[in-house]
Amino acid sequence: MSEAGSIRLTKALALLERLERGALPRVVANLDEFHPDAAEVLLGFSFHDVVLREGIDLKTREMLTVAMLSAMGTAPGQLEFHIRAAMNNDVTRSEIVEIILQTAVYAGVPAAMNAIFEAKKVFAEAAS
Amino acid sequence: MSEAGSIRLTKALALLERLERGALPRVVANLDEFHPDAAEVLLGFSFHDVVLREGIDLKTREMLTVAMLSAMGTAPGQLEFHIRAAMNNDVTRSEIVEIILQTAVYAGVPAAMNAIFEAKKVFAEAAS
Amino acid sequence: MSEAGSIRLTKALALLERLERGALPRVVANLDEFHPDAAEVLLGFSFHDVVLREGIDLKTREMLTVAMLSAMGTAPGQLEFHIRAAMNNDVTRSEIVEIILQTAVYAGVPAAMNAIFEAKKVFAEAAS
Amino acid sequence: MSEAGSIRLTKALALLERLERGALPRVVANLDEFHPDAAEVLLGFSFHDVVLREGIDLKTREMLTVAMLSAMGTAPGQLEFHIRAAMNNDVTRSEIVEIILQTAVYAGVPAAMNAIFEAKKVFAEAAS
Amino acid sequence: MSEAGSIRLTKALALLERLERGALPRVVANLDEFHPDAAEVLLGFSFHDVVLREGIDLKTREMLTVAMLSAMGTAPGQLEFHIRAAMNNDVTRSEIVEIILQTAVYAGVPAAMNAIFEAKKVFAEAAS
Amino acid sequence: MSEAGSIRLTKALALLERLERGALPRVVANLDEFHPDAAEVLLGFSFHDVVLREGIDLKTREMLTVAMLSAMGTAPGQLEFHIRAAMNNDVTRSEIVEIILQTAVYAGVPAAMNAIFEAKKVFAEAAS
Numbered sequence: 001m002s003e004a005g006s007i008r009l010t011k012a013l014a015l016l017e018r019l020e021r022g023a024l025p026r027v028v029a030n031l032d033e034f035h036p037d038a039a040e041v042l043l044g045f046s047f048h049d050v051v052l053r054e055g056i057d058l059k060t061r062e063m064l065t066v067a068m069l070s071a072m073g074t075a076p077g078q079l080e081f082h083i084r085a086a087m088n089n090d091v092t093r094s095e096i097v098e099i100i101l102q103t104a105v106y107a108g109v110p111a112a113m114n115a116i117f118e119a120k121k122v123f124a125e126a127a128s
Numbered sequence: 129m130s131e132a133g134s135i136r137l138t139k140a141l142a143l144l145e146r147l148e149r150g151a152l153p154r155v156v157a158n159l160d161e162f163h164p165d166a167a168e169v170l171l172g173f174s175f176h177d178v179v180l181r182e183g184i185d186l187k188t189r190e191m192l193t194v195a196m197l198s199a200m201g202t203a204p205g206q207l208e209f210h211i212r213a214a215m216n217n218d219v220t221r222s223e224i225v226e227i228i229l230q231t232a233v234y235a236g237v238p239a240a241m242n243a244i245f246e247a248k249k250v251f252a253e254a255a256s
Numbered sequence: 257m258s259e260a261g262s263i264r265l266t267k268a269l270a271l272l273e274r275l276e277r278g279a280l281p282r283v284v285a286n287l288d289e290f291h292p293d294a295a296e297v298l299l300g301f302s303f304h305d306v307v308l309r310e311g312i313d314l315k316t317r318e319m320l321t322v323a324m325l326s327a328m329g330t331a332p333g334q335l336e337f338h339i340r341a342a343m344n345n346d347v348t349r350s351e352i353v354e355i356i357l358q359t360a361v362y363a364g365v366p367a368a369m370n371a372i373f374e375a376k377k378v379f380a381e382a383a384s
Numbered sequence: 385m386s387e388a389g390s391i392r393l394t395k396a397l398a399l400l401e402r403l404e405r406g407a408l409p410r411v412v413a414n415l416d417e418f419h420p421d422a423a424e425v426l427l428g429f430s431f432h433d434v435v436l437r438e439g440i441d442l443k444t445r446e447m448l449t450v451a452m453l454s455a456m457g458t459a460p461g462q463l464e465f466h467i468r469a470a471m472n473n474d475v476t477r478s479e480i481v482e483i484i485l486q487t488a489v490y491a492g493v494p495a496a497m498n499a500i501f502e503a504k505k506v507f508a509e510a511a512s
Numbered sequence: 513m514s515e516a517g518s519i520r521l522t523k524a525l526a527l528l529e530r531l532e533r534g535a536l537p538r539v540v541a542n543l544d545e546f547h548p549d550a551a552e553v554l555l556g557f558s559f560h561d562v563v564l565r566e567g568i569d570l571k572t573r574e575m576l577t578v579a580m581l582s583a584m585g586t587a588p589g590q591l592e593f594h595i596r597a598a599m600n601n602d603v604t605r606s607e608i609v610e611i612i613l614q615t616a617v618y619a620g621v622p623a624a625m626n627a628i629f630e631a632k633k634v635f636a637e638a639a640s
Numbered sequence: 641m642s643e644a645g646s647i648r649l650t651k652a653l654a655l656l657e658r659l660e661r662g663a664l665p666r667v668v669a670n671l672d673e674f675h676p677d678a679a680e681v682l683l684g685f686s687f688h689d690v691v692l693r694e695g696i697d698l699k700t701r702e703m704l705t706v707a708m709l710s711a712m713g714t715a716p717g718q719l720e721f722h723i724r725a726a727m728n729n730d731v732t733r734s735e736i737v738e739i740i741l742q743t744a745v746y747a748g749v750p751a752a753m754n755a756i757f758e759a760k761k762v763f764a765e766a767a768s
Contacts, residue, residue: 034628034635035609037693042613045685046233046621053677055226060188064227067192068199068234071492073330074585075622077629097291098183099192101298105174106196108455108492109302110331116290117333123290162500162507163481165309170485173301174493181293199620201714202457203494205501225675229682236583236620237686238715244674245717251674302489311482316444320451320483324490327452327748329586353547354439355448357554361430362452364711364748365558366587372546373589379546418756418763419737421565426741429557430749437549458713459750461757558745567738572700576707576739580746583708610695611704617686618708 009040012047018058019085062086067099070115071107080118084125093123137168140175146186147213190214195227198243199235208246212253221251265296268303274314275341318342323355326371327363336374340381349379393424396431402442403469446470451483454499455491464502468509477507521552524559530570531597574598579611582627583619592630596637605635649680652687658698659725702726707739710755711747720758724765733763 017024031038069079104112145152159166194214197207232240273280287294322342325335360368401408415422450470453463488496529536543550578598581591616624657664671678709719744752
């Protein structure tokens with residue numbers, strides 16, 4: 001890994017830790033088992049190159065991510081992760097509800113129903 | 129149209145007018161030509177039942193809509209409309225840029241390229 | 257909930273009961289736990305505003321829903337529900353088979369394979 | 385082309401002619417220019433192997449196709465073709481309207497708006 | 513089943529056996545339980561009419577299939593099957609990794625993450 | 641732009657030039673007009689971080705990209721670009737045909753029809 005690469009990954013992983021405290025070892029181990037470059041390629045791009053950019057705060061970025069993943073409907077595990085990450089970064093339960101209801105308008109009611117299923121898992125944890 | 133229906137549609141159309149000043153006659157005529165109930169069914173649901181709800185402000189809701197439509201990639205005309213509507217409601221050009229770059233992470237680079245195409249049409253109008 | 261809202265929801269829930277006898281308490285509890293307005297917003301729109309409209313009978317509407325959900329491929333749980341609902345409303349097993357084979361043409365063979373998986377669960381119940 | 389292949393294609397093309405009178409030479413020329421086998425592979429499968437099957441009548445099959453293409457939102461040209469084909473096979477304008485409004489429930493309002501755009505082109509022809 | 517049909521299915525099933533040794537009885541039983549024609553319609557088209565065509569070798573075709581299913585993200589079970597089928601037909605683990613990283617570019621990072629999940633199941637089997 | 645960034649972008653742009661000779665100024669100008677970082681973020685990731693990786697040769701990578709974009713169906717302009725790029729990198733017309741026919745299996749016949757439309761534009765240029 002190049003020196004530049006290493007700083008990029010370090011910053012990306014620091015953001016991952018902000019999204020969900022303690023997720024870092026699990027996420028990195030999962031990617032490293034797949035390929036040693038996967039964390040750098042995927043998280044370096046996602047978190048360092050894009051999500052860490054200025055111009056939109058992290059709370060709003062996580063709201064956008066929840067909206068996109070709910071609308072696309074193809075990554076329920078990632079949607080659950082980002083609902084949790086959103087709530088870890090000041091998005092309220094009420095805001096999650098509103099994002100998901102808005103998904104029904106733009107992507108259809110089944111997309112909203114799927115997102116409700118993921119959100120309720122996160123809400124249940126938060127309540128316990 | 130029931131009395132309740134009529135209030136619902138009136139409120140929905142008032143929101144449409146906030147999204148793009150002057151769009152109302154064109155949008156409503158388009159839907160009425162299709163079917164007299166279409167405006168009530170589609171805009172009543174979208175705007176009155178969902179987007180007008182409290183809990184997230186209109187600026188943020190338009191950011192979420194731009195994110196969803198960019199990620200889905202199936203409605204470029206609606207995406208162009210909502211980029212314009214977002215900018216009419218205090219979303220900055222810089223924020224549109226950031227939303228679209230974030231789309232590349234969650235929906236792929238071609239989705240971002242398509243959204244850039246629509247955004248540049250709106251930016252060009254705003255600049256002129 | 258407004259008086260108009262309440263009639264709308266009541267009619268929507270009566271349709272839900274026609275789709276699957278006994279599903280009402282489970283579906284409503286699921287939505288109420290998410291947010292007290294969710295049933296009204298999502299089921300009021302889906303069932304009262306749209307599916308209960310005249311012009312296409314319920315049997316055909318459920319065939320259309322099975323076709324759409326099979327083709328989209330993003331909501332297997334909802335697809336299973338609507339295959340069951342279709343068969344509860346006079347759609348035959350043979351018609352389900354034909355819809356799913358037609359999905360292979362318009363959305364690809366994997367979409368059909370996914371729908372076959374859901375259909376076989378419903379067929380197995382019906383046979384037992 | 386094998387003898388069996390030729391009967392299969394002949395039947396497929398006869399169905400194409402029922403979907404839109406006069407479309408056959410244009411559709412076949414388009415596919416033949418791409419590859420001499422394309423008509424057999426694509427139309428043989430679509431029309432002979434699937435749509436010509438018994439169990440659902442052609443009118444209902446075209447309604448299903450309009451529903452699937454509207455929901456998927458990725459093939460506006462094919463959607464326009466099948467709205468026209470549906471209306472050529474006894475689907476009424478009112479039924480097209482209802483299918484498209486139902487699309488809003490299952491695939492979102494933008495999907496319905498896109499389908500309205502295609503439907504209005506076909507309705508305008510029918511009216512002239 | 514016509515004589516021509518029977519040869520077509522026989523060739524399709526021989527390819528299925530090349531994709532995964534021993535999968536044939538399970539796949540055919542699954543389809544036959546759904547409808548006696550399903551194997552002919554779905555596998556005859558997929559494998560005989562298309563994948564068995566000359567012009568691209570089987571190894572490359574399976575790479576293309578893994579790319580398409582990863583990008584679409586709607587058929588994880590089929591994706592797992594085709595990652596295994598690819599590796600049974602000379603696609604290396606390293607090539608699977610590269611296809612999936614390329615998916616991140618064209619369909620987004622969550623699509624790649626989903627594919628990584630399926631690939632790791634297949635890699636674990638191969639390692640044991 | 642950091643030194644590391646500049647090398648990354650330089651390599652990405654060199655690949656772009658291999659994909660389509662002369663496309664570089666147009667693509668970069670398009671992205672720079674949108675935002676000065678867009679070329680680095682989008683092309684740096686796509687081309688430097690992923691497509692330039694070893695393990696799969698460029699010809700095969702372009703075949704995979706054509707397969708993914710055909711199957712997704714949401715970026716016809718990018719599909720046209722990559723069909724041209726594939727043919728500029730030793731993919732034959734016959735291979736493009738086979739990829740697109742294979743798309744019909746995994747993503748449906750309309751996806752293949754859309755890709756045929758784009759391919760024929762590129763084939764026509766190549767023939768003239």
